[in-house]
Structure formats: C-alpha cells, structure tokens
Amino acid sequence: MAGATIPFNRPGLAGNEWRYISEALEAMHISGDGAFTKKCQALLENELGAARVLLTTSCTAALEMTALLLNLREGDEIIVPSFAFVSTVNAYVLRGAVPVFCDIRPDTLNLDESKIEELITPRSKGIVVVHYAGIGAEMEHILRIADNAGIPVIEDNAHGLFGKRGGRYLGSFGPLATQSFHETKNFFCGEGGALVINEAAFVDRAEVLWEKGTNRKRFFQGLVDKYSWIDVGSSFLPSDLLAAFLYAQLEARHAIQKKRGAIWHRYHNELKEWAMENNVQQPCIPKECENPYHMYYLLLPDGEQRNAFIQAMHQKGIMCVFHYLPLHLSQMGIRFGGRAAQCPVTESVSDRIVRLPFFTGMTDSEIDTLIAAIKTISIPFRKPHGLS
DSSP, rough: TTTBBBBBOOOOSSHHHHHHHHHHHTTTTTTTSSSSHHHHHHHHHHTTTTSSSEEEEHHHHHHHHHHHHHTTTTTTTEEEEESHHHHHHHHHHHOOOOOEEEEEEETTBBBGGGGGGOOOOOOOOEEEEEEEGOOOOOOOHHHHHHHTTTTEEEEEEEEETEEEEETTTTTSSSEEEEEEEEETTSSSSOOOOEEESSSSSGGHHHHHHOOOOEEEOHHHTSSSSOOBOOOOOOOOOOOOHHHHHHHHHHHHHHHHHHHHHHHHHHHHHTTTHHHHTTTTBBBOOTTEEEEEOOOOOOOOOSSSHHHHHHHHHHTTTTOOOOOOGGGGGHHHHTTTTTGOOOOHHHHHHHHHHHEEEOTOOOOOOHHHHHHHHHHHHOOOOOSSSSOO
C-alpha cells in the first residue's frame, strides 16, 4: 500500500554501511570475493561453527547450489513443505527433480515430521526444512528419519539466522543450509544470501560451483598453475559492495536482535488478551527454541475474517499482509501432482495468516498506533477453519 502511515517493512542502517562501502571503493575491489566478502564469511563461520560459508547473490542462488551439490537428476524426488516460498522448490525443479509436498504443523507452521516417512520413496534424494518465522523445526526427529532413509536434510533458514533449537544454531543441523539477506530480513544488503556448509566433504566442490565451475580458488591458493573449467557452476558471487553493506549489519547483530526482540515481545504481550477474546492464534515458540525475531504473525479464524482484518488495517494506514499460498495448489504445483497432496493445515494456515509490520527501526509511537488499531477490531466468534 503506497503511502502507508506504517509500512510493512522499512530497511534501516546499522551505522557503518557507508563507511565500509567507501572502503571497498577505495580498495578498488568491488567484484565478488573481496575483503568484505571474506569478513562476512569468516564472521558467519565463527558464529555458526560451519565448515565453510559462501556468500551468494540471494538465498535462491544458495538453494540452487544445494541442488547442484546433491547431483540431482531428472525424476529424483525432494520432500518440501507446501507452505514455503517458490524458491525453495524452484531450485530443485530446475535440476529436473520432482517436489513432493508435505504438510506443516498447526503450532509452529513448520514441516510436520509425522508426515515425512510416508512420502519417502526409492527416488527420494533429500528433505528440505524451512524454519518458519525463524522457529526451529523438529530437527532431532527429522534427522533420524533422514538418516534411516539415507538422504540429506537441507535447511532453508531464510528466516532464522541466529535462531536456535536446543542451544544449537538453526542452519547447523543438516549438511547444507541457506541464508537470506533480502531487504525484509533481520540483516540485509538489499539482495543477498549464503550457503552454509556443515559437512566438510562438500566444501571443495561448493567452491568450484561458486566460481562458475572453475578451480580458480585453488589457483589463487597456489595449488595449481592455472585454472580451468572442471565442473558445472554459475556466477553465484555477490559484489563486495553488497558484502560491505552486509558486514555493517552483521557487525551490529546483537543490537539489531535486541531491538527486534523488544518489538516482538510488545506485540505478543500487549495483544494476548485481544487474541484470546477474538479467537486469534499467536505464534507458538516451543521451550527448546530461541526466537531470532524475524516476523510477527496472527492466525485469524478464517479467510474472510483475515481479509477483513487486512482491509481494516489498510484503512487505518497500516500495511499488513498475508503470506505463502499453498505450493501444491499452485499452477506449477499441480503440474507436479500437487493436487493429490494431503496438506489441510497448509491450506487452512494460508487462508488465515496475517503478518504485522515488523522492522528494526519501528518507533514506540508506531508500535503504540498499530496495537491500538488492532484492539479496535472485533472479530465475530467462529470456530477456526481447518486444523489449528
């Protein structure tokens, strides 16, 4: 909604973005794999305990790298949640794989671990987990299933950088994980992402793919006297100008998370009574999970009331939005047999979810206005539609 009094997102600077961009310009290395690229990667490797982190142009690009690393072939199957962004599926479809859509849990909106085993076939080559809203999926259970089937787990952690489950960082459970630094994320550079490699056996080939399928990295390390094309690959590296911007954001991660946490808890605490009175479901944070405060959403009783809520907020100048549409019911999803998928929770949640404005620079006045506006909305009592 153009001209909204309170937009859904407003990107904000952490402080050193212009300084670091100037330093990158002065160094005259503004293509990929420059000094700030290395700084970002080292910071993430140290924090996450990853074997290697490679910055990419987007989380989509990082997901496409995971598909290449899995050596997917035509007809291979990848189990994915239907409640996810299209990039989560596109990365594997591009390699000829067939998405097998799985339903989500009604509490955390994460992949329903109890539905996975029935979807595994001899063609299954991986399970993709999306940590929705940055709240950790049931990774212990999912990893046991994957280990028993001999297939890897890929974590799409676009929402969850620095979130934890059982004291362990999200994106550190599976052999491969991806991150997003899109403008709407906690830490951003406009467009950007990262491939997180937790299994060392993937590192060498990932670096080749990252460098357009060449052994250029080994050349600069003095391990070969010239570099050449040795594998498939693409131009996955972001400009060092983007990395400079991102480094300023990551450097301020503790302050950013503190601000976002304060906003999240104000929403959660001050809307609790209204939510109970109006039969609205608030986010569920299991005790073993540490929230990275990526978003705040509400689940209304049904789609009609969700749409009316969004319209009422728009009339007050407040930009609220819905989220993912079920992938299995999309035009492309149906082409892959999605119509046969049993995903009732996904369908229910997609109809009922609304995301509130949530960005690091929100002022107390904006939060006061938004909460007051929500409390003026009375929702006729209806039993929630679907499984919730």
